[in-house]
Amino acid sequence: MVTELSAVRIDKWLWAARFFKTRSLATDAVDGGRVQVNGLRVKPAKDVKIGDRVELSIGDLHWELVVEGLSEKRGPAPEARKLYAETEASQARRAKQLDERHLRVEPAADIHGRPTKRDRRSMDRWRGG
Structure with missing residues:
Protein backbone atom coordinates (compact mmCIF):
# COMPACT_ATOMS: atom_id res chain seq x y z
CA MET A 1 0.00 0.00 0.00
CA VAL A 2 2.79 2.45 0.81
CA THR A 3 4.18 3.22 -2.62
CA GLU A 4 7.18 5.15 -3.87
CA LEU A 5 5.48 8.53 -4.23
CA ASN A 38 3.96 22.48 8.96
CA GLY A 39 2.06 25.13 10.93
CA LEU A 40 0.41 26.74 7.89
CA ARG A 41 -3.21 26.66 6.76
CA VAL A 42 -3.32 24.94 3.37
CA LYS A 43 -5.62 24.21 0.45
CA PRO A 44 -6.77 20.67 -0.48
CA ALA A 45 -4.30 20.48 -3.40
CA LYS A 46 -1.27 21.05 -1.12
CA ASP A 47 1.22 18.21 -1.44
CA VAL A 48 2.51 16.53 1.70
CA LYS A 49 5.85 14.74 1.82
CA ILE A 50 7.36 12.28 4.24
CA GLY A 51 8.45 14.12 7.38
CA ASP A 52 5.80 16.88 7.19
CA ARG A 53 3.90 17.77 10.37
CA VAL A 54 0.11 17.72 10.07
CA GLU A 55 -2.20 19.22 12.69
CA LEU A 56 -5.80 18.08 12.45
CA SER A 57 -8.96 18.86 14.42
CA ILE A 58 -11.90 16.48 14.24
CA GLY A 59 -14.71 17.57 16.51
CA ASP A 60 -13.16 18.36 19.88
CA LEU A 61 -10.15 16.08 19.30
CA HIS A 62 -6.86 17.51 18.08
CA TRP A 63 -4.18 15.38 16.39
CA GLU A 64 -0.51 16.21 15.74
CA LEU A 65 0.96 13.82 13.19
CA VAL A 66 4.20 13.24 11.33
CA VAL A 67 3.81 11.85 7.81
CA GLU A 68 5.69 8.54 7.56
CA GLY A 69 4.23 7.13 4.35
CA LEU A 70 2.34 8.25 1.26
CA SER A 71 -0.61 6.66 -0.45
CA GLU A 72 -3.30 7.83 -2.85
CA LYS A 73 -5.42 4.72 -2.29
CA ARG A 74 -7.46 3.83 0.76
CA GLY A 75 -6.67 0.43 2.21
CA PRO A 76 -7.16 -1.54 5.40
CA ALA A 77 -6.80 0.22 8.74
CA PRO A 78 -3.54 -1.51 9.76
CA GLU A 79 -1.92 -0.32 6.52
CA ALA A 80 -3.36 3.19 6.93
CA ARG A 81 -1.88 3.40 10.44
CA LYS A 82 1.60 3.04 8.89
CA LEU A 83 1.16 6.32 7.00
CA TYR A 84 1.62 8.50 10.11
CA ALA A 85 3.01 8.69 13.61
CA GLU A 86 1.22 10.65 16.30
CA THR A 87 3.39 12.75 18.60
CA GLU A 88 3.53 11.76 22.27
CA ALA A 89 2.16 15.14 23.37
CA SER A 90 -0.81 14.66 21.04
CA GLN A 91 -1.46 11.15 22.36
CA ALA A 92 -1.42 12.37 25.96
CA ARG A 93 -3.72 15.31 25.19
CA ARG A 94 -6.20 13.12 23.30
CA ALA A 95 -6.25 10.53 26.09
CA LYS A 96 -6.96 13.29 28.61
CA GLN A 97 -9.76 14.68 26.43
CA LEU A 98 -11.33 11.23 26.08
CA ASP A 99 -11.16 10.66 29.86
CA GLU A 100 -12.83 14.04 30.47
CA ARG A 101 -15.53 13.19 27.92
CA HIS A 102 -16.30 9.95 29.78
CA LEU A 103 -16.58 11.78 33.11
CA ARG A 104 -18.81 14.55 31.74
CA VAL A 105 -22.53 14.15 32.46
CA GLU A 106 -24.87 14.45 29.52
CA PRO A 107 -27.22 17.43 30.13
CA ALA A 108 -30.26 15.56 28.84
CA ALA A 109 -29.53 12.34 30.75
CA ASP A 110 -32.43 12.91 33.18
CA ILE A 111 -35.00 13.53 30.44
CA HIS A 112 -36.85 10.42 29.34
CA GLY A 113 -39.33 10.92 26.53
CA ARG A 114 -42.31 13.24 26.49
CA PRO A 115 -43.66 14.90 29.64
CA THR A 116 -46.58 13.17 31.31
CA LYS A 117 -49.88 14.89 32.02
CA ARG A 118 -48.72 15.41 35.60
CA ASP A 119 -45.41 16.95 34.36
CA ARG A 120 -47.32 19.27 32.00
CA ARG A 121 -49.59 20.49 34.79
CA SER A 122 -46.57 21.07 36.99
CA MET A 123 -44.91 23.11 34.23
CA ASP A 124 -48.09 25.09 33.68
CA ARG A 125 -48.25 25.95 37.40
CA TRP A 126 -44.58 26.93 37.38
CA ARG A 127 -45.14 29.23 34.37
CA GLY A 128 -48.14 30.78 36.07
CA GLY A 129 -50.69 29.56 33.51
Whole structure:
Protein backbone atom coordinates (compact mmCIF):
# COMPACT_ATOMS: atom_id res chain seq x y z
CA MET A 1 0.00 0.00 0.00
CA VAL A 2 2.79 2.45 0.81
CA THR A 3 4.18 3.22 -2.62
CA GLU A 4 7.18 5.15 -3.87
CA LEU A 5 5.48 8.53 -4.23
CA SER A 6 7.32 11.78 -3.64
CA ALA A 7 4.21 13.77 -2.66
CA VAL A 8 0.44 13.33 -2.29
CA ARG A 9 -2.40 15.84 -2.01
CA ILE A 10 -3.33 16.49 1.63
CA ASP A 11 -7.01 15.63 1.08
CA LYS A 12 -6.12 12.29 -0.54
CA TRP A 13 -3.62 11.52 2.21
CA LEU A 14 -6.14 12.25 5.00
CA TRP A 15 -8.67 10.01 3.27
CA ALA A 16 -6.12 7.21 2.67
CA ALA A 17 -4.97 7.46 6.32
CA ARG A 18 -8.63 6.95 7.32
CA PHE A 19 -9.16 10.19 9.20
CA PHE A 20 -12.22 10.90 7.01
CA LYS A 21 -14.73 8.53 5.48
CA THR A 22 -14.85 10.31 2.12
CA ARG A 23 -12.47 12.52 0.20
CA SER A 24 -15.04 15.31 0.09
CA LEU A 25 -15.17 15.35 3.92
CA ALA A 26 -11.37 15.61 3.96
CA THR A 27 -11.52 18.45 1.42
CA ASP A 28 -14.14 20.29 3.49
CA ALA A 29 -11.97 19.97 6.61
CA VAL A 30 -8.95 21.39 4.79
CA ASP A 31 -11.02 24.22 3.31
CA GLY A 32 -12.50 24.92 6.75
CA GLY A 33 -9.06 25.50 8.28
CA ARG A 34 -9.12 22.41 10.51
CA VAL A 35 -5.94 21.04 8.89
CA GLN A 36 -2.50 22.63 8.97
CA VAL A 37 0.69 21.37 7.36
CA ASN A 38 3.96 22.48 8.96
CA GLY A 39 2.06 25.13 10.93
CA LEU A 40 0.41 26.74 7.89
CA ARG A 41 -3.21 26.66 6.76
CA VAL A 42 -3.32 24.94 3.37
CA LYS A 43 -5.62 24.21 0.45
CA PRO A 44 -6.77 20.67 -0.48
CA ALA A 45 -4.30 20.48 -3.40
CA LYS A 46 -1.27 21.05 -1.12
CA ASP A 47 1.22 18.21 -1.44
CA VAL A 48 2.51 16.53 1.70
CA LYS A 49 5.85 14.74 1.82
CA ILE A 50 7.36 12.28 4.24
CA GLY A 51 8.45 14.12 7.38
CA ASP A 52 5.80 16.88 7.19
CA ARG A 53 3.90 17.77 10.37
CA VAL A 54 0.11 17.72 10.07
CA GLU A 55 -2.20 19.22 12.69
CA LEU A 56 -5.80 18.08 12.45
CA SER A 57 -8.96 18.86 14.42
CA ILE A 58 -11.90 16.48 14.24
CA GLY A 59 -14.71 17.57 16.51
CA ASP A 60 -13.16 18.36 19.88
CA LEU A 61 -10.15 16.08 19.30
CA HIS A 62 -6.86 17.51 18.08
CA TRP A 63 -4.18 15.38 16.39
CA GLU A 64 -0.51 16.21 15.74
CA LEU A 65 0.96 13.82 13.19
CA VAL A 66 4.20 13.24 11.33
CA VAL A 67 3.81 11.85 7.81
CA GLU A 68 5.69 8.54 7.56
CA GLY A 69 4.23 7.13 4.35
CA LEU A 70 2.34 8.25 1.26
CA SER A 71 -0.61 6.66 -0.45
CA GLU A 72 -3.30 7.83 -2.85
CA LYS A 73 -5.42 4.72 -2.29
CA ARG A 74 -7.46 3.83 0.76
CA GLY A 75 -6.67 0.43 2.21
CA PRO A 76 -7.16 -1.54 5.40
CA ALA A 77 -6.80 0.22 8.74
CA PRO A 78 -3.54 -1.51 9.76
CA GLU A 79 -1.92 -0.32 6.52
CA ALA A 80 -3.36 3.19 6.93
CA ARG A 81 -1.88 3.40 10.44
CA LYS A 82 1.60 3.04 8.89
CA LEU A 83 1.16 6.32 7.00
CA TYR A 84 1.62 8.50 10.11
CA ALA A 85 3.01 8.69 13.61
CA GLU A 86 1.22 10.65 16.30
CA THR A 87 3.39 12.75 18.60
CA GLU A 88 3.53 11.76 22.27
CA ALA A 89 2.16 15.14 23.37
CA SER A 90 -0.81 14.66 21.04
CA GLN A 91 -1.46 11.15 22.36
CA ALA A 92 -1.42 12.37 25.96
CA ARG A 93 -3.72 15.31 25.19
CA ARG A 94 -6.20 13.12 23.30
CA ALA A 95 -6.25 10.53 26.09
CA LYS A 96 -6.96 13.29 28.61
CA GLN A 97 -9.76 14.68 26.43
CA LEU A 98 -11.33 11.23 26.08
CA ASP A 99 -11.16 10.66 29.86
CA GLU A 100 -12.83 14.04 30.47
CA ARG A 101 -15.53 13.19 27.92
CA HIS A 102 -16.30 9.95 29.78
CA LEU A 103 -16.58 11.78 33.11
CA ARG A 104 -18.81 14.55 31.74
CA VAL A 105 -22.53 14.15 32.46
CA GLU A 106 -24.87 14.45 29.52
CA PRO A 107 -27.22 17.43 30.13
CA ALA A 108 -30.26 15.56 28.84
CA ALA A 109 -29.53 12.34 30.75
CA ASP A 110 -32.43 12.91 33.18
CA ILE A 111 -35.00 13.53 30.44
CA HIS A 112 -36.85 10.42 29.34
CA GLY A 113 -39.33 10.92 26.53
CA ARG A 114 -42.31 13.24 26.49
CA PRO A 115 -43.66 14.90 29.64
CA THR A 116 -46.58 13.17 31.31
CA LYS A 117 -49.88 14.89 32.02
CA ARG A 118 -48.72 15.41 35.60
CA ASP A 119 -45.41 16.95 34.36
CA ARG A 120 -47.32 19.27 32.00
CA ARG A 121 -49.59 20.49 34.79
CA SER A 122 -46.57 21.07 36.99
CA MET A 123 -44.91 23.11 34.23
CA ASP A 124 -48.09 25.09 33.68
CA ARG A 125 -48.25 25.95 37.40
CA TRP A 126 -44.58 26.93 37.38
CA ARG A 127 -45.14 29.23 34.37
CA GLY A 128 -48.14 30.78 36.07
CA GLY A 129 -50.69 29.56 33.51
